[in-house]
Amino acid sequence: MVYSFPSSIGRARSAWTQLERDAFVLAGRVEEILEDGASGETASLSALIEAYELSSDVRVVVVDSTGEAVIGPTFDVGSDFNNRPEIAGALLGNPVTGQRESITLGSELFFVSVPVISGETTVGAVRITAPASKISGAVNARLMGLLAVAAISIFIAVIAAFALAGAFTRPIKQLTETSERLAKGDLGDRADERKGSREVRVLARSYNAMVDRLEGMLERQRGFAGAASHQLRTPLTALRLRLESAAVAEGRDRDEHLEAAVAEIDRLSRIIEGLLLLSRSEGQQVKRELVELRSVSEERCDYWGPLLAERDVQLEFLCDADTVDVLAVPTAAEQCIDNFIDNALDVVENGSRIVIKVMRTPGVGEIHVIDSGPGMSNLDREQAFERFWRAKGANPGGTGLGLAIVRQLAESSGGSAELRATPSGGIDAVVAFPRL
Ligand SMILES: Nc1ncnc2c1ncn2[C@@H]1O[C@H](COP(=O)(O)OP(=O)(O)OP(=O)(O)O)[C@@H](O)[C@H]1O
Numbered sequence: 001m002v003y004s005f006p007s008s009i010g011r012a013r014s015a016w017t018q019l020e021r022d023a024f025v026l027a028g029r030v031e032e033i034l035e036d037g038a039s040g041e042t043a044s045l046s047a048l049i050e051a052y053e054l055s056s057d058v059r060v061v062v063v064d065s066t067g068e069a070v071i072g073p074t075f076d077v078g079s080d081f082n083n084r085p086e087i088a089g090a091l092l093g094n095p096v097t098g099q100r101e102s103i104t105l106g107s108e109l110f111f112v113s114v115p116v117i118s119g120e121t122t123v124g125a126v127r128i129t130a131p132a133s134k135i136s137g138a139v140n141a142r143l144m145g146l147l148a149v150a151a152i153s154i155f156i157a158v159i160a161a162f163a164l165a166g167a168f169t170r171p172i173k174q175l176t177e178t179s180e181r182l183a184k185g186d187l188g189d190r191a192d193e194r195k196g197s198r199e200v201r202v203l204a205r206s207y208n209a210m211v212d213r214l215e216g217m218l219e220r221q222r223g224f225a226g227a228a229s230h231q232l233r234t235p236l237t238a239l240r241l242r243l244e245s246a247a248v249a250e251g252r253d254r255d256e257h258l259e260a261a262v263a264e265i266d267r268l269s270r271i272i273e274g275l276l277l278l279s280r281s282e283g284q285q286v287k288r289e290l291v292e293l294r295s296v297s298e299e300r301c302d303y304w305g306p307l308l309a310e311r312d313v314q315l316e317f318l319c320d321a322d323t324v325d326v327l328a329v330p331t332a333a334e335q336c337i338d339n340f341i342d343n344a345l346d347v348v349e350n351g352s353r354i355v356i357k358v359m360r361t362p363g364v365g366e367i368h369v370i371d372s373g374p375g376m377s378n379l380d381r382e383q384a385f386e387r388f389w390r391a392k393g394a395n396p397g398g399t400g401l402g403l404a405i406v407r408q409l410a411e412s413s414g415g416s417a418e419l420r421a422t423p424s425g426g427i428d429a430v431v432a433f434p435r436l
């Protein structure tokens with residue numbers, strides 16, 4: 001029955017229970033004394049209660065049915081406790097627990113008061129009181145503990161919130177930095193598509209797709225500018241020659257030169273339109289038109305004949321079919337012929353021969369420009385189609401764009417272009433277009 005006050009609320013609650021239990025045990029022990037007035041028992045019980053009070057820092061009083069103290073080491077035997085509500089309540093047969101100000105001590109105290117019942121009669125009551133400071137001290141300690149736990153929890157929550165916020169905002173910050181670099185013209189950078197939440201990853205993917213598209217558009221724009229300036233050289237030269245000739249000619253000759261100049265201007269604008277179409281197509285197949293390869297090739301031979309003659313180079317035209325109808329991007333066929341002849345002219349000796357051959361096979365119509373120049377190695381023949389690639393010692397006036405444009409025109413038409421080696425060591429430049 002030794003009782004000591006706990007230092008936590010849970011144990012404080014169990015302390016209440018234990019106080020009640022102690023009170024009921026005492027009630028059981030004093031029942032006989034209150035019923036029979038056994039004075040021998042009273043002395044030994046009084047000593048036991050005194051020891052209990054000392055060890056547990058509580059005070060005990062046992063009253064009889066009239067409310068007078070019978071045992072109470074700290075109270076005078078015979079003192080009247082009827083004015084204590086908890087005693088009055090217990091004498092009515094009900095256990096009472098609670099807190100109130102002590103009449104004798106003037107301080108707050110907790111009490112547990114239980115009836116002593118014999119048979120069906122309440123023969124007295126036992127009350128145990130304890131200073132409020134004992135239990136509120138335990139509660140305060142518990143509260144302090146709770147406050148400490150709350151403070152630590154808040155601290156951990158704040159750290160976690162910062163860490164989480166960082167994890168969420170870091171990928172967005174990186175995306176912002178990447179887009180700022182893009183705004184300054186750096187198109188090589190891409191957002192990390194693996195970091196951040198699902199939404200951020202989706203955003204990074206869309207952003208990268210957008211930059212890819214933007215890069216493609218810029219690339220095509222540059223391509224167009226390069227191709228246009230390259231491909232306009234030949235018609236512009238022809239135009240200049242025609243106008244120079246017209247300036248010194250008279251009568252019908254003059255009219256012929258002027259007509260040819262107008263035709264050259266038409267060709268020039270058609271070439272620009274064709275190249276624009278290619279640059280806007282974004283890699284998709286461009287709308288093609290019906291082209292008759294024989295007549296186009298003959299027309300280009302007429303154009304190049306006089307120029308080659310100036311170098312004493314003979315131009316031979318061969319075609320075993322009356323017509324060779326193919327599908328091609330507008331002006332593609334003539335641009336390919338011009339580039340092939342231009343390249344051949346760069347490498348052939350004066351007095352040699354260039355052959356233009358148009359062929360019709362079951363699937364394609366082909367144009368061959370065959371020269372008797374020094375030829376190229378297998379690797380160079382393939383590399384020559386890369387933009388800006390030029391063989392060592394090639395004509396310094398070239399840009400390395402001609403064959404790249406040829407391949408783009410051929411492939412956009414659904415055909416192909418290649419350089420083949422001839423048995424005599426020269427080059428057979430071939431462009432093939434799908435037949436109608
Ligand atoms: N028939 C050929 N014989 C030998 N080498 C050739 C022939 N055709 C092309 N080449 C080589 O391939 C390179 C690339 O040709 P491409 O037409 O693309 O550019 P380019 O002729 O140098 O310049 P541009 O066409 O702008 O005048 C040439 O510089 C040349 O070295």
Ligand SMILES: [Mg+2]
Nearest residue numbers: 342343402403
């Ligand atoms: Mg060229």
